[in-house]
Amino acid sequence: MAVFITGVAGFIGCNLARAMLERGEEVAGFDNLCRGSAANLEPLRRRAAFSFERIDLADIDAYRRALGALHARSPITEVWHLAANSDIPAGTADPNVDLRDTFMTTFNTLLLMKELRIATLAFASSSAVFGDRGGRKLSEDEGPLLPISNYGAMKLASEAAISAALETHLERALVFRFPNVIGVPATHGVILDFVRRLRAAPGELEVLGDGNQQKCYLHVEEMVDAMLFIRAHARDKLNCFNVGADDEGASVRFIAEQVVRRIAPQARISFGAGPAGWPGDVPRFSYSIAKLARLGWRPRQTSAQAVSRAVDEIAVQEGAA
Amino acid sequence: MAVFITGVAGFIGCNLARAMLERGEEVAGFDNLCRGSAANLEPLRRRAAFSFERIDLADIDAYRRALGALHARSPITEVWHLAANSDIPAGTADPNVDLRDTFMTTFNTLLLMKELRIATLAFASSSAVFGDRGGRKLSEDEGPLLPISNYGAMKLASEAAISAALETHLERALVFRFPNVIGVPATHGVILDFVRRLRAAPGELEVLGDGNQQKCYLHVEEMVDAMLFIRAHARDKLNCFNVGADDEGASVRFIAEQVVRRIAPQARISFGAGPAGWPGDVPRFSYSIAKLARLGWRPRQTSAQAVSRAVDEIAVQEGAA
Numbered sequence: 001m002a003v004f005i006t007g008v009a010g011f012i013g014c015n016l017a018r019a020m021l022e023r024g025e026e027v028a029g030f031d032n033l034c035r036g037s038a039a040n041l042e043p044l045r046r047r048a049a050f051s052f053e054r055i056d057l058a059d060i061d062a063y064r065r066a067l068g069a070l071h072a073r074s075p076i077t078e079v080w081h082l083a084a085n086s087d088i089p090a091g092t093a094d095p096n097v098d099l100r101d102t103f104m105t106t107f108n109t110l111l112l113m114k115e116l117r118i119a120t121l122a123f124a125s126s127s128a129v130f131g132d133r134g135g136r137k138l139s140e141d142e143g144p145l146l147p148i149s150n151y152g153a154m155k156l157a158s159e160a161a162i163s164a165a166l167e168t169h170l171e172r173a174l175v176f177r178f179p180n181v182i183g184v185p186a187t188h189g190v191i192l193d194f195v196r197r198l199r200a201a202p203g204e205l206e207v208l209g210d211g212n213q214q215k216c217y218l219h220v221e222e223m224v225d226a227m228l229f230i231r232a233h234a235r236d237k238l239n240c241f242n243v244g245a246d247d248e249g250a251s252v253r254f255i256a257e258q259v260v261r262r263i264a265p266q267a268r269i270s271f272g273a274g275p276a277g278w279p280g281d282v283p284r285f286s287y288s289i290a291k292l293a294r295l296g297w298r299p300r301q302t303s304a305q306a307v308s309r310a311v312d313e314i315a316v317q318e319g320a321a
Numbered sequence: 322m323a324v325f326i327t328g329v330a331g332f333i334g335c336n337l338a339r340a341m342l343e344r345g346e347e348v349a350g351f352d353n354l355c356r357g358s359a360a361n362l363e364p365l366r367r368r369a370a371f372s373f374e375r376i377d378l379a380d381i382d383a384y385r386r387a388l389g390a391l392h393a394r395s396p397i398t399e400v401w402h403l404a405a406n407s408d409i410p411a412g413t414a415d416p417n418v419d420l421r422d423t424f425m426t427t428f429n430t431l432l433l434m435k436e437l438r439i440a441t442l443a444f445a446s447s448s449a450v451f452g453d454r455g456g457r458k459l460s461e462d463e464g465p466l467l468p469i470s471n472y473g474a475m476k477l478a479s480e481a482a483i484s485a486a487l488e489t490h491l492e493r494a495l496v497f498r499f500p501n502v503i504g505v506p507a508t509h510g511v512i513l514d515f516v517r518r519l520r521a522a523p524g525e526l527e528v529l530g531d532g533n534q535q536k537c538y539l540h541v542e543e544m545v546d547a548m549l550f551i552r553a554h555a556r557d558k559l560n561c562f563n564v565g566a567d568d569e570g571a572s573v574r575f576i577a578e579q580v581v582r583r584i585a586p587q588a589r590i591s592f593g594a595g596p597a598g599w600p601g602d603v604p605r606f607s608y609s610i611a612k613l614a615r616l617g618w619r620p621r622q623t624s625a626q627a628v629s630r631a632v633d634e635i636a637v638q639e640g641a642a
Contacts, residue, residue: 095431095482099428111416141464142464142465144461144463144464144561145464146559147484148484152485153482153484153485154478154481156466156477157424157475157478157481160467160475160481163467164468164601
């Protein structure tokens with residue numbers, strides 16, 4: 001009996017797998033290692049209860065063969081589908097990126113779950129399904145859903161396909177609407193970007209946009225804790241939850257200041273004009289997490305605390321003193 | 322300068338093309354003729370301002386070649402994307418049907434509009450994006466969006482991709498959330514099904530479900546009128562409108578009675594048990610069309626009137642006296 005994780009070599013996948021292994025669960029994972037890395041799995045591969053294969057989920061034939069063999073060896077009780085494109089600007093430049101890596105991975109996962117009669121799916125959705133709603137607190141039931149990136153569009157398309165699958169072969173779905181999740185091993189994102197740029201050129205940090213973009217951040221440790229809490233306590237057929245910090249978020253300006261303080265305290269910070277960093281970037285975003293609080297889970301850290309902690313962890317990851 | 326219509330040989334496509342031609346517009350259309358039929362185009366093909374090619378939009382290479390050539394001959398000012406799977410149970414049985422014909426046709430259309438720099442898209446979305454919301458009146462901004470069919474899921478996925486495309490290459494989008502549209506040339510749907518079954522076996526009409534399923538119906542003539550009205554008057558970048566009758570809809574029982582009266586007045590009607598006819602069927606559905614009324618358009622017929630009219634038209638189409 002195993003839990004199957006897609007995108008297991010990614011930032012959240014490897015943290016989730018470790019948490020499940022620590023709880024005594026058997027975990028099998030696939031990853032195409034395009035954005036996730038084998039190094040992220042090193043601490044896990046020593047464990048007998050963990051297995052990994054390099055599989056591209058967009059290749060339905062390879063995916064079918066590998067998942068069928070895995071399921072025959074060790075029956076899969078739950079699929080945790082985390083695999084996705086994580087480079088939002090890349091998907092804006094070429095819609096095929098999110099079609100392939102964000103949507104078709106979901107579509108193929110649902111198809112194989114139907115074939116193999118695996119009935120429970122947990123899915124990493126995103127705040128990006130909401131589009132730009134101007135910073136007011138958004139609940140799970142909020143409409144309309146008008147994503148402004150292909151990433152958000154293909155996450156919403158995935159939610160829609162999961163919703164439809166619950167009418168036929170799927171019995172239970174957990175849909176987590178992720179905030180910005182931070183921590184290590186960092187593979188992408190604004191903190192890693194700032195740390196790397198400052199270490200390369202410690203005199204100045206150039207920030208895209210005016211720095212007032214404000215978003216919710218959650219540390220990956222809390223994110224994994226929330227997902228496992230929802231898995232244990234949510235009782236509906238389709239359980240969709242916003243997961244995030246219970247605040248207005250932290251600004252890009254705050255993040256830049258934290259990184260400068262940690263990496264190069266003498267650096268100047270320069271800002272661009274306008275609200276958004278790139279096409280598809282939502283300038284202000286805030287969640288209502290009342291539904292998750294009613295279920296019994298609350299974050300322990302604010303967005304600002306999560307940022308401070310992640311800045312330190314990522315500085316260490318990148319070799320800063 | 323031409324308007325380009327996908328799915329032009331389908332029930333709504335050919336009615337839309339005719340209305341545009343009657344207004345003096347030049348119209349070009351593609352269709353793979355899988356669900357639409359060449360016969361539907363016969364009345365249009367005599368007109369010099371109309372051109373047609375049999376193209377499968379899911380085949381991106383063929384679509385690119387044909388659309389590029391068309392655009393070079395006669396610059397396309399607007400794309401009206403109506404092509405889609407129209408057989409909801411087929412998409413429930415095999416998700417690849419709606420992936421290919423409902424979503425990938427949209428994805429490919431957006432991709433080619435980007436390449437050819439065509440900036441205006443009108444899209445036939447559906448009430449199916451809402452899922453089963455229990456019959457209360459739904460506005461355009463309503464959430465959550467939890468479709469219960471792959472058809473609805475891939476219409477929602479299409480809306481999402483269009484929303485994201487407005488951040489990059491698309492300048493204006495019209496998104497029509499279609500109700501059940503009826504009239505001729507009928508290619509599918511409950512009225513055609515009842516008419517055909519009664520003509521084959523005039524003694525009894527068996528109805529799936531208990532007959533209390535209730536939905537909004539709009540005659541295709543009114544549907545086309547509404548679309549052209551929205552095109553002329555809506556002023557936002559993304560213009561999403563519910564289009565439908567301004568009532569609680571008509572029941573399957575009412576439709577069955579109308580068809581029996583027209584085709585075989587002596588026939589018995591027998592009903593099944595339970596609310597839904599098949600997986601993916603929404604048992605009760607009602608729109609708010611307040612947004613469209615504020616823009617200045619109202620339907621002239623009720624759902625029941627549209628049904629009565631369409632029953633007569635479809636009876637004639639099928640050769641009934």
